Amino acid sequence: MSKKIIIGNWKMNPLTLKEAEKLFNNVAKNVSGIKKTEIVICPPFLYLERLKKISKKINLGAQDAFWGDAGAYTGEISAEMLYNIGARYVISGHSERRALGESNTDVNKKVRASLSVGLRPVLCVGESARDENHGYFNFIKTQLEECLAGISKNSISKITIAYEPIWAISSTPNRQDATSDDSREMAIFIRKILSDKFGPEASQMRIIYGGSVNEKDAEEFLKNGGVDGLLAGRASLDAKKFVEIVKTCEILSK
Numbered sequence: 404m405s406k407k408i409i410i411g412n413w414k415m416n417p418l419t420l421k422e423a424e425k426l427f428n429n430v431a432k433n434v435s436g437i438k439k440t441e442i443v444i445c446p447p448f449l450y451l452e453r454l455k456k457i458s459k460k461i462n463l464g465a466q467d468a469f470w471g472d473a474g475a476y477t478g479e480i481s482a483e484m485l486y487n488i489g490a491r492y493v494i495s496g497h498s499e500r501r502a503l504g505e506s507n508t509d510v511n512k513k514v515r516a517s518l519s520v521g522l523r524p525v526l527c528v529g530e531s532a533r534d535e536n537h538g539y540f541n542f543i544k545t546q547l548e549e550c551l552a553g554i555s556k557n558s559i560s561k562i563t564i565a566y567e568p569i570w571a572i573s574s575t576p577n578r579q580d581a582t583s584d585d586s587r588e589m590a591i592f593i594r595k596i597l598s599d600k601f602g603p604e605a606s607q608m609r610i611i612y613g614g615s616v617n618e619k620d621a622e623e624f625l626k627n628g629g630v631d632g633l634l635a636g637r638a639s640l641d642a643k644k645f646v647e648i649v650k651t652c653e654i655l656s657k
């Protein structure tokens with residue numbers, strides 16, 4: 404199994420390159436001793452090239468990649484362009500993009516295009532609410548099956564699955580806290596779906612948790628949430644908090 408992974412999703416922040424450099428530098432200078440944890444930061448596209456020059460330790464990821472190779476797709480950015488500029492990861496199917504209309508079919512095309520150029524997809528799945536009849540399990544199953552359709556066993560070790568219950572994400576109105584039990588239960592379920600679909604190779608895929616992760620609950624999710632890492636949004640905009648999450652992961656990996 405690969406190293407544990409901590410991913411920061413900056414979303415549409417910060418507003419200037421100067422602030423982006425400052426935030427990135429403040430993380431970079433405090434993670435030089437980290438060896439057992441993979442660190443990924445996903446800034447807005449237009450900061451990637453500059454941030455790439457600052458640190459070799461931190462991998463860069465994009466927050467989306469379009470499925471077309473090149474051509475008449477106004478406003479889109481292809482997976483290959485992102486790879487060429489230095490990104491090595493890409494978030495696929497984030498709930499905030501799904502809310503803007505992205506379907507499982509779109510996400511599947513994006514995951515496949517990303518894999519074909521060597522970008523490692525971080526495929527986000529997550530239900531908007533939990534119902535008493537546990538229908539959310541089927542919802543996650545469908546998301547996984549449709550988003551991973553047609554992907555070969557050879558490439559699945561490159562994919563990380565991020566379980567992000569929408570009801571726990573910091574920007575969701577009236578959000579609720581998810582617990583490490585919620586995470587562990589779903590991680591076990593996801594692992595089962597993946598192994599049914601891909602066989603033993605599925606054990607190579609990382610499953611991580613995201614949804615208001617912070618420097619205080621990171622330890623609990625990493626210890627008892629059944630996951631191989633975390634995806635932090637809001638907490639990744641605070642270098643100190645993000646570094647603390649990375650360090651917590653490092654200590655637990657020893």
Ligand code: PGA
Binds near residue numbers: 567634
């Ligand atoms: P959050 O975001 O940590 O701010 O809840 C996580 C995400 O949406 O990826």
